Amino acid sequence: MPVYSRSAAFTESPQTASVNPVISLRDINKPKPLAQCNICGMRSLCLPVGLSNEDLLLVSALVDTHIKLKKGETLYRTGTPFTALYAVRLGSLKTTVLAEDGREQVAGYHMLGELIGLDGIGTGNHGCHAIALEDTEICVMPFEQLETLARELPLLQHNLHQTLAQEIARDHSIMLLLGSMRAEERLAVFLVNLSDRYCRRGYSSTEFVLRMTREEIGSYLGLKLETVSRLFSRFQEDGLIMVQGRAIKILNPEALRTLGGQQNTATPDPKNLIPPAPNSNGSANGNGA
Amino acid sequence: MPVYSRSAAFTESPQTASVNPVISLRDINKPKPLAQCNICGMRSLCLPVGLSNEDLLLVSALVDTHIKLKKGETLYRTGTPFTALYAVRLGSLKTTVLAEDGREQVAGYHMLGELIGLDGIGTGNHGCHAIALEDTEICVMPFEQLETLARELPLLQHNLHQTLAQEIARDHSIMLLLGSMRAEERLAVFLVNLSDRYCRRGYSSTEFVLRMTREEIGSYLGLKLETVSRLFSRFQEDGLIMVQGRAIKILNPEALRTLGGQQNTATPDPKNLIPPAPNSNGSANGNGA
């Protein structure tokens, strides 16, 4: 099977510091490097709304490290010990799962404000690779400490459960896509999904730059790269989009949505919009793919 | 799209009693109908190993109802309010997800000792249908009470997280299957998976009766029922299995495993075996599909 040849060039990222086996709340309260969830513009994405400022400081203290990744660098690998959850602070990543026979498939694309590494909780080892698609910054949240704190803050506890469950729901919709949609429907869904997520983050919903190759898109959608390329060309011929390499302009969002089998919610619900400024009251995690 | 015509005959199952908005541990401790996790033979599947007998009683008290479902009856529906998790005590179910355009797909098959309803946590509404494939008994665990208790029992808390994360990992492997495997590989994986799960529950790993139709198998695997049927016939011709309607006998487990792209772990790891007798020390949840 084809293995990305550039994977050989991936450099190991600095791993998280070892986690203390036992943590008390007093320890967590100690000043730490650069934890500033309380003023982070993306906190409405990572954290439950409704935490008091005091609680926010406790959570901030959880983030004991920040990791910077260059494009192509690995955040964690399949099989390496799971110690922490990671919040995307800047940039984006892909996660890929590996079949026993070596086949690799993109399991998700993760952008600003999304939480990754969740699947490692189950076995204690990461179940996928996480690789930066561009220069990326990550907040590291040691999981044991997170669990400890979650026992003190019901709101945080519930948010963690919600985040995990939303990941399950997301996976279900991808299973639906992979199991029952035709190629053009899959790509339409993919583009609409990206559009929505950019929109919620305050970016344009109609013009954006793809961070992944045709092969990676295909891998995610269960298609070959040639099929993806052909579909982009056809969508362009049909006046649905304009493509220029990785630059995408959506010309007919409604038609794209219809193609993806979704109802046309003409304008996105403003409640789902996450203002870029801090102290906002956006809704909970805006994950999607 | 084809909708199972017999769905019209599904009768609504008795729903869970309304959940008190606020629960104290004292309330939970009160005697309840028939909660007997501490002596249930399947507890090593639902519950973390290592809980003291006293803690087990607390957890038992969580189970406030048992639901009996006849074949074809619904445990919960897409969109209905999420209030509880459900443990399969006897029998089996399928869960199906619904696309906006009405397409339906089986998302999983759940047997004895498995926990379902998890995906409802994210939105507060169930994200799929759960339908009994045979006469089935369910333990109902109100989720708010479970969260409350989880804050007291770190072991229970961690087990909940693990269960959620294992569901994510399971979904990832299905995505891999749907995205990159050919029909015969998919069916082989399906059979091997069922075999393993029956084995872990103390049943024969080589002879079992399918609880679902060809169409349901196909739906789960992203195939049409004719394809499933043809493959069963071909597997039989090739001497891999014997099929007689829904009765399956696996003649060549190794070849089946190889076809599914898995390493041949000749005999299953005894650590993963869950003895049917209570008070056993089997490992954690043995989910799979």
Added chain:
DNA sequence: CGACTAGTTGAGGCCAGTCAATGTTGGTGG
């Protein structure tokens, strides 16, 4: 500039889907 990666496009083949006919099974009621 040359080497390399990413992307586009075409020709042809194959796997799984579609349509259709027939066989089998299990439950129900006369």
Added chain:
DNA sequence: CCACCAACATTGACTGGCCTCAACTAGTCG
């Protein structure tokens, strides 16, 4: 008990969507 019916399953013939293989173009980086 048997006849009947509906749901489930099997099998064949044909089709088509996506994959495979291949050639070519467009950027990018040392």
